[in-house]
Amino acid sequence: MKTKQIITTIILISFSHLIFAAGSLSKAELKQAETLRKAASKSDLAYEILESLTTEVGPRMAGTPGDARAVAWAENKFKELKFDRVWKEPVKLRQWNRGIEKAEIISPFPQPVMITALGNSIGTGEEGVRGEIIHFETFEDLQKAEAGEVRGKIVFISHKMHKTRDGSAYGRAVAARSKGASVAGEKGAKAIVIRSIGTDNDRLPHTGNMNYAEGVTQIPAAALSNPDADLILNQLKRGKVEIGMTMTSDIGDEYTSYNVIGEITGSENPEELIVIGGHLDSWDLGTGAVDDGAGVAITIAAAKLIADYERPKRTIRVVLWAAEEIGLVGARAYAKAHADNINNHITAAESDFGAGPIWSFDWSSANDESAFVAQLEQLLNPLGIVRGQPKSTSGPDLWPLRALGMSTFALRQDGTDYFDLHHTANDTLDKVDPEHLKQNLAAYTVWAFAVAQVPGNFGFNIN
Numbered sequence: 464m465k466t467k468q469i470i471t472t473i474i475l476i477s478f479s480h481l482i483f484a485a486g487s488l489s490k491a492e493l494k495q496a497e498t499l500r501k502a503a504s505k506s507d508l509a510y511e512i513l514e515s516l517t518t519e520v521g522p523r524m525a526g527t528p529g530d531a532r533a534v535a536w537a538e539n540k541f542k543e544l545k546f547d548r549v550w551k552e553p554v555k556l557r558q559w560n561r562g563i564e565k566a567e568i569i570s571p572f573p574q575p576v577m578i579t580a581l582g583n584s585i586g587t588g589e590e591g592v593r594g595e596i597i598h599f600e601t602f603e604d605l606q607k608a609e610a611g612e613v614r615g616k617i618v619f620i621s622h623k624m625h626k627t628r629d630g631s632a633y634g635r636a637v638a639a640r641s642k643g644a645s646v647a648g649e650k651g652a653k654a655i656v657i658r659s660i661g662t663d664n665d666r667l668p669h670t671g672n673m674n675y676a677e678g679v680t681q682i683p684a685a686a687l688s689n690p691d692a693d694l695i696l697n698q699l700k701r702g703k704v705e706i707g708m709t710m711t712s713d714i715g716d717e718y719t720s721y722n723v724i725g726e727i728t729g730s731e732n733p734e735e736l737i738v739i740g741g742h743l744d745s746w747d748l749g750t751g752a753v754d755d756g757a758g759v760a761i762t763i764a765a766a767k768l769i770a771d772y773e774r775p776k777r778t779i780r781v782v783l784w785a786a787e788e789i790g791l792v793g794a795r796a797y798a799k800a801h802a803d804n805i806n807n808h809i810t811a812a813e814s815d816f817g818a819g820p821i822w823s824f825d826w827s828s829a830n831d832e833s834a835f836v837a838q839l840e841q842l843l844n845p846l847g848i849v850r851g852q853p854k855s856t857s858g859p860d861l862w863p864l865r866a867l868g869m870s871t872f873a874l875r876q877d878g879t880d881y882f883d884l885h886h887t888a889n890d891t892l893d894k895v896d897p898e899h900l901k902q903n904l905a906a907y908t909v910w911a912f913a914v915a916q917v918p919g920n921f922g923f924n925i926n
């Protein structure tokens with residue numbers, strides 16, 4: 464670009480921020496939003512969709528037959544609910560197979576322990592591995608350790624995650640899972656077992672994705688259930704502990720999954736998009752009810768309720784992202800495919816933090832949105848939702864789009880109990896409170912309607 468063009472572009476971008484800041488909803492629109500809120504608060508639709516997904520599909524780890532069935536289920540569900548446009552977009556990924564997983568304490572006091580392989584981990588071979596435990600309280604302690612102390616042993620990280628409403632303890636705990644094997648492998652460990660990244664005391668381990676850093680020796684990686692991590696700590700108080708573990712997990716073939724998309728076409732500005740959704744894949748141990756069947760169900764139902772009531776001015780696009788759990792694969796594919804249309808993505812929100820009640824909303828905008836935010840607060844307050852901060856972190860599948868400059872909102876759920884179930888066999892429908900799901904549905908319905916109607920836009924993301 465020539466200097467003159469660059470200057471013109473900068474002026475146009477700056478100018479668009481000034482004149483296109485979101486305006487306000489009319490009195491009639493506020494009334495409509497209230498009517499929608501009341502209807503959604505009584506609607507069973509999100510629960511019915513979630514019951515359908517967990518019953519008819521269940522586990523749907525990326526690259527498995529469950530993934531393919533989930534894609535077909537989603538297409539059919541959108542069609543059954545009479546969305547205006549339904550399609551799917553390919554997402555390339557590599558399969559991973561879990562295989563058999565078992566472990567035991569060999570000495571000093573032999574006992575079985577419950578483990579699960581971490582996603583993407585190599586296996587041990589059918590003969591398994593055995594070795595002496597070397598214990599670290601945290602991932603940082605492992606990082607600081609000398610290779611000589613670690614070589615030939617099985618690393619055990621015992622850091623315990625505690626409960627928080629906003630889930631912030633997860634971010635601090637998760638490095639042990641995602642990077643522990645790389646650091647342990649580099650120092651010559653035979654394998655790594657971590658205390659599950661979870662806040663329950665069920666004898667159920669939590670799986671989740673891990674990755675090997677480029678060039679490091681790859682070693683098997685597993686998570687122990689919380690009670691079994693405690694058991695190993697108690698045996699360690701009495702001296703050296705030797706464990707054995709067998710995992711037949713392995714990396715599979717290239718696979719094509721799909722982002723599945725359903726749209727309610729806008730009546731006045733159909734090219735302008737409000738994006739909502741959740742991720743369609745889940746881990747394989749439970750039925751993926753809270754992670755992320757709830758998000759899928761809430762957002763499909765919200766778009767449907769709005770469509771049945773009145774066509775919104777902008778298009779509401781529900782994206783059910785593929786392969787989130789193994790590294791935002793579908794989200795990256797979507798951002799790449801739609802990068803040249805990013806300016807029509809007005810704003811977005813993803814539901815991916817379970818099914819607890821929403822307690823606050825955050826937003827991001829290049830502009831001062833005080834008038835519109837005050838209206839949203841007024842609309843969401845009766846649901847027990849308060850105004851948060853002008854710095855939305857959004858759901859993970861929106862990160863690639865935020866990086867391109869899209870504005871996001873975050874309707875923040877109470878996640879105090881979320882990590883009791885997260886990535887375990889216990890993530891099943893009975894854990895979802897239908898009343899909480901209605902509250903989520905009402906919040907998404909009101910929010911999506913409001914941002915689909917409000918004049919102006921949120922400019923480019925400044926985060």
Ligand SMILES: [Zn+2]
Nearest residue numbers: 742754755815
């Ligand atoms: Zn999730």
